[in-house]
Amino acid sequence: MILLDGKKTANDIKNEIAIKVASLVAGGGKKPHLAAILVGSDGASETYVNAKVKACNKVGFDSTLVRFNADVSEEELLAEVKKINNNSDIDGLIVQLPLPAHIDEMKVTETINPIKDVDGFHPANIGRMALNLPTYLPATPAGILELLERYKIETSGKHCVVIGRSHIVGSPMSILMARNNNPGNCTVTLTHSRTQNLKEITKTADILIVALGKAEFVTTDMVKDGVCIIDVGITRVKSDKTKSGWKLLGDVAFDEVSKKSSFITPVPGGVGPMTIAMLLKNTLVATAKLLY
Numbered sequence: 001m002i003l004l005d006g007k008k009t010a011n012d013i014k015n016e017i018a019i020k021v022a023s024l025v026a027g028g029g030k031k032p033h034l035a036a037i038l039v040g041s042d043g044a045s046e047t048y049v050n051a052k053v054k055a056c057n058k059v060g061f062d063s064t065l066v067r068f069n070a071d072v073s074e075e076e077l078l079a080e081v082k083k084i085n086n087n088s089d090i091d092g093l094i095v096q097l098p099l100p101a102h103i104d105e106m107k108v109t110e111t112i113n114p115i116k117d118v119d120g121f122h123p124a125n126i127g128r129m130a131l132n133l134p135t136y137l138p139a140t141p142a143g144i145l146e147l148l149e150r151y152k153i154e155t156s157g158k159h160c161v162v163i164g165r166s167h168i169v170g171s172p173m174s175i176l177m178a179r180n181n182n183p184g185n186c187t188v189t190l191t192h193s194r195t196q197n198l199k200e201i202t203k204t205a206d207i208l209i210v211a212l213g214k215a216e217f218v219t220t221d222m223v224k225d226g227v228c229i230i231d232v233g234i235t236r237v238k239s240d241k242t243k244s245g246w247k248l249l250g251d252v253a254f255d256e257v258s259k260k261s262s263f264i265t266p267v268p269g270g271v272g273p274m275t276i277a278m279l280l281k282n283t284l285v286a287t288a289k290l291l292y
């Protein structure tokens with residue numbers, strides 16, 4: 001079994017980005033600049049946004065964090081998005097999701113200029129992804145592709161089963177694995193909560209990508225020998241063995257399933273760190289105006 005070390009791979013990518021930024025700036029170019037909008041004070045969202053801002057600083061990007069109270073009006077939020085769209089110093093913009101219920105998330109996403117949509121969530125960029133055109137790929141699926149590529153995992157002709165069909169992970173992942181690309185060229189089965197006989201399907205997977213948000217859902221009887229497992233799930237559970245009193249679990253029962261796997265991502269330290277690295281990569285692409 002080979003552990004897919006997302007932490008190390010993400011650090012390698014961040015170092016590569018830092019070198020590119022230094023040479024961009026040395027050549028008289030501008031520093032990449034990422035803006036993030038955070039609405040409210042949800043603990044998980046705060047953690048994610050702070051990690052993104054910290055990562056920007058580490059690779060030499062400029063960053064701007066715009067905060068709003070949870071009761072901000074949709075109008076005010078949209079006005080800020082438009083202001084950033086028109087700010088030529090800012091290359092990439094992300095709005096941390098989820099947003100409070102009174103705000104239409106899709107309306108906010110559609111208001112972001114696709115040129116600055118480094119999360120890759122705008123319908124124009126999702127469409128470009130589906131058509132195999134150059135675009136910003138959503139960061140988590142892009143991180144998974146990067147891991148498959150860097151660990152030289154053969155995907156062509158394989159059966160890839162994806163569990164979960166969210167807009168940010170499962171659905172784009174299924175499209176990417178089916179594209180005529182490397183990584184890609186898989187025969188893909190996308191499963192969700194209405195799927196019947198899930199176990200019969202997962203047992204035929206050469207590559208199993210799990211993103212449903214249920215701790216240790218995938219057990220050893222659900223996979224075949226030699227499977228490659230990508231575990232996207234992150235669930236925080238109480239633990240009396242850690243100082244914080246919490247630990248993170250993936251969607252896969254790691255201890256038992258890893259014994260049958262050829263490759264597997266750990267949680268934490270697998271897909272999670274890759275997500276931020278891919279956001280930085282997208283921002284660098286936005287700065288260099290490589291897409292549009």
Ligand code: NAP
Nearest residue numbers: 140164165166169192193211212213232233234271272275
């Ligand atoms: P989500 O929006 O909650 O979607 C969950 C998906 O799982 C849905 O499509 C749902 O089906 C499906 N599902 C639920 N129960 C199922 C079951 N018993 N069998 C088969 N499918 C089932 O989730 P998400 O945003 O994609 O996140 C999934 C997990 O990944 C979470 O733990 C999240 O924290 C984590 N995550 C990690 C990263 C990272 O960087 N590592 C990034 C994003 C998310 P229906 O569509 O039918 O409801």
